Amino acid sequence: MSRLLQVLLLALCASSQLYADMTPAPSKYGVLYHTENGLLQIEFVTDRIVRVRATPNAQFSTSPSLMRVPVKEVPGKIVFTQNGDPGFDLLTSGKLTVKVNRETSAVTYFTAGGPELLTEDLLQPRQFTRTEVIKAVADPQSMRKLVTVDGERNVAEKYVQQKDRDAWKAQINWHFAEDEALYGLGLDESDDLNLRGKTKRLYQHNLRKVIPVLVSTHGYGLLFDEYSAMRFSDSPMRSSLEFDVVDDLDYYFIAGNNMDKVVAGYRQLTGAASLLPKWAYGYVQSRERYKSQDEIIATVKEFRQRNIPLDVIVQDWNYWLPDQWGGDPNPKYYPDFSALTKSLHELNAHFMISIWPNPSKKSTTGKALHDGGYMLSGSEYLNAFDPKARDVYWNSIWNILGRHGVDAWWCDSTEPDVGDWNRQPERPANADDVNIAALSRFIDPQFINAYALEHSEGIYENARKFSPDRRVLNLTRSGYAGTQRYGAMLWTGDISASWNTLAQQVVALQSFSASGNPWITFDIGGFFVKRGPNWFWRGDYDKGIEDAGYRELYTRWLQVGAFLPMFRSHGTDALREPWFFGEPGTPFYDAIVQTINLRYQLLPYMYSLAGHVSVNDTAFMRPVAFAFPNDKNARDLKTQFMIGDELLVAPVLNGQQFGPGSTPLTNVVAKRSVYLPQGAEWIDFWSGERFAGEQTIDVNTPIAHIPLLVKAGSIVPMGPTMQYTAEKQNAPIELRVYPGTDGKYSLYEDEGDGYGYEKKRFSTIEMKWDDRHQTLTIDKRKGGFPGMASTREFNVVLVTEEQGKGLKDATRSGVVIRYTGVKKAVQIQSTHR
Numbered sequence: 001m002s003r004l005l006q007v008l009l010l011a012l013c014a015s016s017q018l019y020a021d022m023t024p025a026p027s028k029y030g031v032l033y034h035t036e037n038g039l040l041q042i043e044f045v046t047d048r049i050v051r052v053r054a055t056p057n058a059q060f061s062t063s064p065s066l067m068r069v070p071v072k073e074v075p076g077k078i079v080f081t082q083n084g085d086p087g088f089d090l091l092t093s094g095k096l097t098v099k100v101n102r103e104t105s106a107v108t109y110f111t112a113g114g115p116e117l118l119t120e121d122l123l124q125p126r127q128f129t130r131t132e133v134i135k136a137v138a139d140p141q142s143m144r145k146l147v148t149v150d151g152e153r154n155v156a157e158k159y160v161q162q163k164d165r166d167a168w169k170a171q172i173n174w175h176f177a178e179d180e181a182l183y184g185l186g187l188d189e190s191d192d193l194n195l196r197g198k199t200k201r202l203y204q205h206n207l208r209k210v211i212p213v214l215v216s217t218h219g220y221g222l223l224f225d226e227y228s229a230m231r232f233s234d235s236p237m238r239s240s241l242e243f244d245v246v247d248d249l250d251y252y253f254i255a256g257n258n259m260d261k262v263v264a265g266y267r268q269l270t271g272a273a274s275l276l277p278k279w280a281y282g283y284v285q286s287r288e289r290y291k292s293q294d295e296i297i298a299t300v301k302e303f304r305q306r307n308i309p310l311d312v313i314v315q316d317w318n319y320w321l322p323d324q325w326g327g328d329p330n331p332k333y334y335p336d337f338s339a340l341t342k343s344l345h346e347l348n349a350h351f352m353i354s355i356w357p358n359p360s361k362k363s364t365t366g367k368a369l370h371d372g373g374y375m376l377s378g379s380e381y382l383n384a385f386d387p388k389a390r391d392v393y394w395n396s397i398w399n400i401l402g403r404h405g406v407d408a409w410w411c412d413s414t415e416p417d418v419g420d421w422n423r424q425p426e427r428p429a430n431a432d433d434v435n436i437a438a439l440s441r442f443i444d445p446q447f448i449n450a451y452a453l454e455h456s457e458g459i460y461e462n463a464r465k466f467s468p469d470r471r472v473l474n475l476t477r478s479g480y481a482g483t484q485r486y487g488a489m490l491w492t493g494d495i496s497a498s499w500n501t502l503a504q505q506v507v508a509l510q511s512f513s514a515s516g517n518p519w520i521t522f523d524i525g526g527f528f529v530k531r532g533p534n535w536f537w538r539g540d541y542d543k544g545i546e547d548a549g550y551r552e553l554y555t556r557w558l559q560v561g562a563f564l565p566m567f568r569s570h571g572t573d574a575l576r577e578p579w580f581f582g583e584p585g586t587p588f589y590d591a592i593v594q595t596i597n598l599r600y601q602l603l604p605y606m607y608s609l610a611g612h613v614s615v616n617d618t619a620f621m622r623p624v625a626f627a628f629p630n631d632k633n634a635r636d637l638k639t640q641f642m643i644g645d646e647l648l649v650a651p652v653l654n655g656q657q658f659g660p661g662s663t664p665l666t667n668v669v670a671k672r673s674v675y676l677p678q679g680a681e682w683i684d685f686w687s688g689e690r691f692a693g694e695q696t697i698d699v700n701t702p703i704a705h706i707p708l709l710v711k712a713g714s715i716v717p718m719g720p721t722m723q724y725t726a727e728k729q730n731a732p733i734e735l736r737v738y739p740g741t742d743g744k745y746s747l748y749e750d751e752g753d754g755y756g757y758e759k760k761r762f763s764t765i766e767m768k769w770d771d772r773h774q775t776l777t778i779d780k781r782k783g784g785f786p787g788m789a790s791t792r793e794f795n796v797v798l799v800t801e802e803q804g805k806g807l808k809d810a811t812r813s814g815v816v817i818r819y820t821g822v823k824k825a826v827q828i829q830s831t832h833r
Contacts, residue, residue: 022102024089026080031091033105038128040105044075047093048255049265052107053248056128056168061247065225066450067482069271096255109220109253117220117255121173121238126249128168133245135164136441137378159378159441167446170249171242176234180218181635183259183514183623185232186211187492191507193623194636195234201432202230203439203449204415204478207493207536210449211481211515213266217629221262223269223481225250227450229436244436245446259514259626264617266516271485273518274460275614276565277471278752279350280408280489281606282311282725283596285577286352286570288527289316292333293340299577300349304723308578308593309600311724313344314352314410314570320363326356327363328400341405348724352408352475355397357382357416357455365396379442381416384451390458398466408473409459414452415478417442420535427535452478453486460486469754475566479517489519489566497526497539497550497571502557503653507638509564510623518613518620521566525554529574540660544574548662551581551588552655552703558592559706560651562599563643565610565620591704594807597721601807604717604733604747607725609644611748611762624648628677631694637675646714646745648682650674650699650707657703671698674707681712681740688801690740710736710799713743715767715776726752732793735767736804737776737814737828743769750785761785765819774798774828781821792819798828 022033022040030043030050038056045051049071053060081090091098097110101122108119120126136159176182182195188208192198195214202210212224224230228245243249254265267273285303290296296313303310319334320327329337344351358380359366369375369382374389376382383389397409419438420431428434439448456474463472464487472487479490492508495501505522512520529539529550541550554576561567569576578596582589599606612618619626620643624634627642640650656668676682678694685708691697699707710716716736722728737743750762766779776796794817797804814828 022100022105024080024082029075029078031080031089031100033100035105040100042091042098042100042107044078044091044093044096045071045252045269046073046265047075047095048261049269050096050098050109050253051250052253053250054105054126055248057247063247065250066227066447066453067225067270067480069269069482069485071268073268096253098253109255111255117218118216118253119175121175124173126173127171128249129170131167131169131245133164133167133445134440135162135444136160137162164444167245167247169242169244170246171240172249172251173238173240176216176239177218179632180216181625182217182234183215183511183625184211184213184221184516185511186515187508187512187520189504189508191504191638193507193510193638194625195232197234198232199234200230200232202232203432203436204452204480205435205493206415206418206421206477207495209479209490209492209512209520211479211512211517212449213481213515215259215262215514215516217259217625217635219256219258219262219629221254221256221259221266223252223254223266225252227447227480228445229439229448247446258629260619260622263514263516263619266481267484267617270482270516272617273484273614274487275471275610275750275757276473276487276489276519277350277407278607279311279725280471280473280566281603281610282567283309283599284312284314284352284566284568285310286314286316286568287576288570288572289318293335293337296340296351297343297347300344300347302577302579303349304347306579306584306593307723309596309721309723310349312350312352312408312568314354314568316354316410316570317356317412319353324360324363324366326359326365337401337404337406341407345405348726350407351405352410352473353401353406354410354412355401356412357384357393357414364400365393368392368396376416376442379416381442382455384455384458385447387458390454391462394458394462394466398462402463402466407470408475409463411455411459411474411476414455414476415439416451422534424534449480452476453480453483456483456486456488460488463487464755471753471755475521475568481516484517484519489521490517491566491568492520492522494527494536495523496528496537497541497553497574499540499553499654501526502553502560502651503639506560506641506651506653509621510638510641513619513621514623514626519565520621521564521568522561523571524557524561524567524569525550525571525574525576526557527571529571532573539573541574543661545580546662547658547660549655549658549660550574552657554581555588555591555595555703556652556706558595560649562595562602562706563621563647563649567596567599587703594704595706598807600722600725601718601720602716603722603725604719605644605646608717608746608748611750611757612746615748615757615762618644620644624675624677628679631678633675633694634677640675646711646716647685648674648676648709648711650709652701652706656701670701672701672707673697674699674709676709682709683712683738683740683799684708684805685710686806688799688803688805710738712738712740713769713771714738715743715745715769717745717747730789730792732795734795734797734804735776736797736799737769738799739769739771739774742771749788751787756785763788775825776828777825778817778819778823780823790820793817794819796826796828 025032033040041053099108106120106125109117186209215221231242256262417438419434541547747765763783
């Protein structure tokens with residue numbers, strides 16, 4: 001619909017105006033409109049962030065936000081202007097102008113003195129429909145035990161439906177520009193990256209993680225402070241987001257010069273991402289499951305004997321006593337937890353263990369929660385919305401496990417229910433309805449998306465209180481806006497092993513990261529390798545690791561995982577340790593070990609990136625369009641992604657050697673096409689070969705190499721090979737300079753654990769490359785921290801096709817710099833011109 005036609009229809013529809021007779025009450029930072037149909041409030045949070053609230057009620061809800069944090073920044077002067085003709089009001093800050101149509105209350109956003117960014121639908125910007133909130137009460141006589149892939153559950157076969165209260169079903173409508181792309185809303189099972197033209201039902205699920213954020217290539221974003229199930233829809237006629245249950249419509253418009261600034265605005269509203277301990281960025285080995293403490297220790301020893309790097313070993317479920325789901329460790333197999341963690345720490349490994357929010361009544365934890373009335377009504381799940389319940393849960397977990405030296409927590413099943421997970425063999429056609437109904441049986445329908453947020457808060461606050469000098473690491477299956485501030489690392493759920501799944505996961509990771517939460521990972525190799533009886537158990541490899549097709553898929557999957565915030569292998573029905581994929585000298589084994597070594601040599605880059613994510617609200621992984629928003633070819637580039645500003649990762653997403661059943665593939669070329677965005681030159685990490693941007697090239701893909709391109713002008717720090725992240729503290733760093741244009745880099749360092757970084761106990765070293773003069777300048781170190789090395793050695797290498805490529809040390813060193821924290825500039829000769 002054209003804008004002119006909308007205006008004409010507006011004049012004809014005066015009788016249906018929802019907000020006619022709007023009376024403004026200006027304030028210091030905004031305006032409140034009283035209308036015959038409710039309230040509308042526009043309020044600047046900062047010069048770039050505006051909060052919009054609307055309700056048909058006589059007053060706004062006073063319930064506190066679960067996702068918001070206080071914002072220290074305040075707006076400058078806000079100017080409110082009324083115009084009688086054509087009937088709109090203006091609110092203007094130094095960065096943003098908001099126009100309110102007094103006929104229909106539609107809100108439009110402009111850069112200050114600049115172009116329009118977004119407009120609500122001029123005819124019907126918002127809709128409210130009265131709805132009944134129904135509470136489902138379990139019939140205690142219908143309870144039965146059910147064994148699922150997510151463990152034992154006591155479930156009710158009958159529920160009594162009771163009305164709890166009246167609320168609103170609400171919808172907000174917009175018109176997006178034809179030439180803009182949209183990202184966000186978390187992740188699901190689709191391969192949707194650019195959300196234009198898509199429809200999404202949004203709720204928490206084993207395979208879905210909702211983050212109610214939209215980010216546009218036009219440099220703005222939207223954050224919705226709502227927690228019910230939602231529906232997003234985009235069409236040429238109108239776009240909308242619908243909420244099942246609200247008191248008010250409450251959202252934030254975030255303006256930014258680019259999409260990265262929008263993500264920073266999201267974190268400003270919902271909290272900075274907690275920095276995880278440095279060891280969390282090493283390699284994490286997991287499987288379902290290790291069956292004794294002896295097996296765990298023996299596995300770590302095998303890594304050490306083979307000189308394969310490892311930082312974390314993970315104990316999955318069923319370590320507890322029989323018939324005590326989520327309960328006390330079985331002393332037959334885990335006779336001394338303190339001795340277990342002590343042995344692992346002596347091997348320079350850390351220990352993560354699985355804990356669940358639905359412990360059996362027979363367990364110590366379950367008894368404390370049930371006896372105290374700390375479970376969700378009618379369920380066996382912890383009431384994570386109750387701070388006292390969270391404390392009781394943690395105190396029990398700490399006494400059973402934490403006090404013995406457990407380093408990290410794996411909080412599984414934090415949805416907490418997945419209604420369609422036990423259906424077989426096909427997923428029900430009405431899966432969305434089934435899943436939302438299942439969540440609503442335990443949780444108020446207005447808050448079904450918030451359970452994991454509250455659960456993560458309880459883990460974080462208690463773990464930090466009990467161990468104030470150790471950073472919290474909580475691997476959890478679900479999350480929401482704000483989870484990033486609680487030391488939570490999400491994973492994508494129980495996925496199946498196939499090439500299609502791997503390709504879909506690459507999209508899902510980008511979508512989640514674009515939503516503002518940087519901490520996301522997946523089960524390397526897929527959780528389900530074989531084909532099982534359930535609709536979700538759909539792996540392509542019934543022979544597991546005996547299948548050469550699976551070994552190839554696993555190797556390529558591991559290569560993607562090496563570039564994620566958490567590098568973690570995990571799954572059921574197939575072992576995952578490297579030696580099960582071959583022995584030294586065989587292709588898959590060697591490729592797996594080389595990939596793990598690649599991660600550790602890139603650790604200075606990866607940890608520095610993580611530090612800036614936390615301290616400066618930057619991104620870890622992101623869609624290519626975030627770095628190149630003007631390149632239309634990059635807007636739906638699903639098979640490639642950026643790590644930081646420097647690295648373009650283009651994983652191999654199809655079999656090139658074997659199909660399922662170890663079937664040899666014929667007529668398959670070991671190459672993949674890679675699109676190089678415009679506005680930059682690119683250098684192949686493995687070969688040093690240079691390429692112009694805005695073209696598609698074919699890259700060789702031997703099994704040991706993931707296609708990896710580095711943007712010209714980049715400075716990439718690399719460390720030595722090591723067996724764990726703390727092995728070679730303050731070792732010399734190789735600074736690889738990729739010439740061709742000017743560039744800069746900021747190296748972040750800190751203690752590696754603890755929360756000193758929140759008090760500015762970290763250092764940054766700014767580096768600049770002057771391509772014309774072939775000069776690298778390392779500025780004076782800023783900041784510091786206890787234990788910081790006063791002197792660092794940098795080996796500066798200009799990357800060419802002869803040196804500075806791949807994992808080997810440069811064959812010819814450019815300049816070795818002994819850096820003492822004082823500014824230093826060095827000129828380096830290059831053959832590139």
